[in-house]
Amino acid sequence: MSNLSFLPVLWPLFTGIILIFMAKKIKLQRWISVFSSLIGIALSSFLVFSVHSQGILTLGVGSWEAPFGIVIVADMLASLLVLTTNIIGLAILLHSFHSIGAEREANYYYPVFQFLLIGVNGSFLTGDLFNLFVFFEVMLMASYVLLVLGGTKIQLRESLKYIIVNVLSSSFFVIMVAYLYSILGTLNMAQISQRIAEVNQPAILTVIAIGFLIVFGLKGAIFPLFQWLPGSYYAPPIPVMALFGALLTKVGIYSIFRTYTLMFYHDQDFTHAILAWLAILTILIGAIGALAYWDVKKIIIYNIIIAVGVIIFGISVMNEQGLTGSILYIIHDMLIKAALFLLIGIMIKISCSDDLRNMGGLIKPYPALAWTFFIAALSLAGIPPFSGFAGKLLILQGAAQKGDYLGMAVVLLSSLIVLYSVMKIFMYGFWGTPKADYRLHGAAVHKMLIPAVILVAISILFGVGTESMYPFVSQAADTLLNPDIYIKAVLKE
Amino acid sequence: MELLLAIVIGILFMSATYLMLSKSILRIIIGTGLLSHGAHLLILTMGGLKAGSVPLLSDEAASYVDPLPQALILTAIVISFGVTSFLLVLAYRAYQELGTDDMEEMRGTKTNE
Amino acid sequence: MKQNDLILQTVTKVAAFVILLFSAAIFLGGHYSPGGGFVGGLMTSAAIVLLLLAFDLKTVTAILPIDYKYMIGAGLLISSLTVAGGLLFGVPLMTHAYRYVDLPLLGHISLHTAVLFDLGVYLVVVGVTMTIIQTIGESE
Numbered sequence A: 001m002s003n004l005s006f007l008p009v010l011w012p013l014f015t016g017i018i019l020i021f022m023a024k025k026i027k028l029q030r031w032i033s034v035f036s037s038l039i040g041i042a043l044s045s046f047l048v049f050s051v052h053s054q055g056i057l058t059l060g061v062g063s064w065e066a067p068f069g070i071v072i073v074a075d076m077l078a079s080l081l082v083l084t085t086n087i088i089g090l091a092i093l094l095h096s097f098h099s100i101g102a103e104r105e106a107n108y109y110y111p112v113f114q115f116l117l118i119g120v121n122g123s124f125l126t127g128d129l130f131n132l133f134v135f136f137e138v139m140l141m142a143s144y145v146l147l148v149l150g151g152t153k154i155q156l157r158e159s160l161k162y163i164i165v166n167v168l169s170s171s172f173f174v175i176m177v178a179y180l181y182s183i184l185g186t187l188n189m190a191q192i193s194q195r196i197a198e199v200n201q202p203a204i205l206t207v208i209a210i211g212f213l214i215v216f217g218l219k220g221a222i223f224p225l226f227q228w229l230p231g232s233y234y235a236p237p238i239p240v241m242a243l244f245g246a247l248l249t250k251v252g253i254y255s256i257f258r259t260y261t262l263m264f265y266h267d268q269d270f271t272h273a274i275l276a277w278l279a280i281l282t283i284l285i286g287a288i289g290a291l292a293y294w295d296v297k298k299i300i301i302y303n304i305i306i307a308v309g310v311i312i313f314g315i316s317v318m319n320e321q322g323l324t325g326s327i328l329y330i331i332h333d334m335l336i337k338a339a340l341f342l343l344i345g346i347m348i349k350i351s352c353s354d355d356l357r358n359m360g361g362l363i364k365p366y367p368a369l370a371w372t373f374f375i376a377a378l379s380l381a382g383i384p385p386f387s388g389f390a391g392k393l394l395i396l397q398g399a400a401q402k403g404d405y406l407g408m409a410v411v412l413l414s415s416l417i418v419l420y421s422v423m424k425i426f427m428y429g430f431w432g433t434p435k436a437d438y439r440l441h442g443a444a445v446h447k448m449l450i451p452a453v454i455l456v457a458i459s460i461l462f463g464v465g466t467e468s469m470y471p472f473v474s475q476a477a478d479t480l481l482n483p484d485i486y487i488k489a490v491l492k493e
Numbered sequence B: 001m002e003l004l005l006a007i008v009i010g011i012l013f014m015s016a017t018y019l020m021l022s023k024s025i026l027r028i029i030i031g032t033g034l035l036s037h038g039a040h041l042l043i044l045t046m047g048g049l050k051a052g053s054v055p056l057l058s059d060e061a062a063s064y065v066d067p068l069p070q071a072l073i074l075t076a077i078v079i080s081f082g083v084t085s086f087l088l089v090l091a092y093r094a095y096q097e098l099g100t101d102d103m104e105e106m107r108g109t110k111t112n113e
Numbered sequence C: 001m002k003q004n005d006l007i008l009q010t011v012t013k014v015a016a017f018v019i020l021l022f023s024a025a026i027f028l029g030g031h032y033s034p035g036g037g038f039v040g041g042l043m044t045s046a047a048i049v050l051l052l053l054a055f056d057l058k059t060v061t062a063i064l065p066i067d068y069k070y071m072i073g074a075g076l077l078i079s080s081l082t083v084a085g086g087l088l089f090g091v092p093l094m095t096h097a098y099r100y101v102d103l104p105l106l107g108h109i110s111l112h113t114a115v116l117f118d119l120g121v122y123l124v125v126v127g128v129t130m131t132i133i134q135t136i137g138e139s140e
Helices: A003-020 A027-054 A074-097 A102-106 A109-125 A130-149 A153-184 A190-201 A203-220 A228-234 A238-263 A270-292 A296-317 A318-349 A369-383 A387-402 A405-430 A442-464 A466-480 A484-490 B001-021 B025-046 B067-098 C005-029 C039-056 C056-063 C068-089 C114-138
Strands: A058-061 A071-074 C098-104 C107-112
Touching: A003 A058, A003 A071, A003 A109, A027 A058, A027 A074, A027 A102, A027 A109, A027 A130, A027 A466, A058 A203, A058 A318, A071 A109, A071 A190, A071 A484, A074 A109, A074 A238, A074 A318, A074 A442, A074 A466, A074 C056, A102 A109, A109 A238, A130 A153, A130 A318, A130 B067, A153 A190, A153 A203, A153 A228, A153 B067, A153 C056, A153 C107, A190 A203, A190 A238, A190 A484, A228 A238, A228 A296, A228 C056, A238 A270, A238 A318, A238 A466, A238 A484, A270 A296, A270 A405, A296 A318, A296 A387, A296 A405, A296 B025, A318 A369, A318 A387, A318 A466, A369 A405, A369 A442, A369 B067, A387 A405, A387 B025, A405 C114, A442 A466, A442 C107, A466 A484, B001 B067, B001 C068, B025 B067, B067 C068, C005 C039, C039 C056, C039 C114, C056 C114, C068 C114
Parallel strands: none
Antiparallel strands: A058 A071, C098 C107
């Protein structure tokens, strides 16, 4: 029993509620949000260290012990992702002070922001499949509001599609939960895993596994299910876009992590092979999109899809290197995607256009922006010593060990394409002659730049210090590789 | 009883699919509503249909029905209530702003921004 | 839109109170019999909606000068404080406590912390429903 494991969910809830009562006092809302984020980071770091020293922390909510009640399980993977989420939350919050606009701030932007964090943190920490659905809905509800907040035409149009897609996938989630419950008679993830192992995953459970892949794939935007993403993520303002790009798809991927390592790991020749193929196709589609567009937002959005593919590929490899690599890569990608979105947001703000052909020559008036972007770009492509490198290397090693050379080739190729697509932004956006008269003052840019610099700095630290992060990450991978650790911690046998 | 419910669920899913494939936003919303009704009935059926007493400690405690599916359905109903009402308000606002309820006209092309 | 429906208005004056009382009964009875905060809340908002239908928005806001958004906040606050109560007593969050007491007039009844949680749910449901209906209603 450890109430600590639920605090990263409860804390933003309190903050969000308190912020509702201060709807008119924007300044106060900002300060409380920042303060709360700092506490959130402290809480989640404490959680990471506690999990490191004591092993998996669990909480039977309402004193109902697992498997009878809802159980909150903080294992290393979940705790690390919660910490990353809180850091990103703080950075995006700081950036939104200068870019979200007074109208949105007055319309409950900050409370809804906190509610989104509840959903994301809760999805990471829960150990119950139906509770995962509930936290998904909390997260999605907040994301609907953030997406439509402001009510411009494009936002209304795209959020309708986004909501309908997600309602469909939620219904599918409920249907799959119903089937699983009828077969196994439990929704506790640890017990599900135990019972699947007892019956050695007959075909019907494999079908359900694919059903869950569809549900989580829709959230995580894998190959045939990604079409909603470029349109929907394009519509909202930059901070919201960064929040979505960094967090929402990753929750879908995290759920695939959980289901495919903890529960459905008995028929790997089938399920994980499908996962590998979908990952490869996802990378290819993302690469095509990233190369095809001149719109900076679209380029980074398609880079999300590439990253999703790489991480899913790491999961499909299902050995120590592959999973460790995937964990490193998902954390790296959350940090660096948030940073890149914030950076292109500043670029768009300066040049009043999101088309690369209308930009140029930004390096001279805004050198700090240019070099931060340059580092972020290298890091995204996985150039050593930055943070993307270690994860990708381990994923490749895992693939080599498994003998999946096609996947290796595609992942390697994707790095080149990622590098090309972000360097395209760098070359056309920062080099050349200015296309317009940039009036935005340096100081205003620096205010918006600080959060992105913080994120890039953390990402560099993460890259250089991968060695010292390794005990944490390998503990996370260990739990994924040996479901028994998770089952024992939850069911206390 | 299971067979009857299976047929009802099938009809609900079928009508939901039909409605969701149409162009009018209102029909799509009704479709999502039917879809979630179908899903809720499915949970009930999958949890095992059984006539018994409430799951409380009493004289009839031995013959209680499984309370979990009911709890799941209640949660799912509340969630779909929230999402549907949000969606209706949004559709109304979108209709005011965009002047159409036709998804075909809401395509993301540069011309209608 | 001007409303002048005498029969509806006369019936509403009585029916709204009956519905409100019934919703309170459902809300309080929720622990051991069907009912609870969600249903009670929906029924209360149904009563208010009936008032809105019979009269108009101006009259109803004059009778009930409540900002429903704060009602949502208050409900959430009550519920989450109940949840966090577990922190104070060193038990898992949401742990439910109850005891039987003898009260004058009411007799031997049980008091639960779950009722506090449910009160929060009740307020949230009324707040959300009324916010939605008012938002759509106002824009005509």
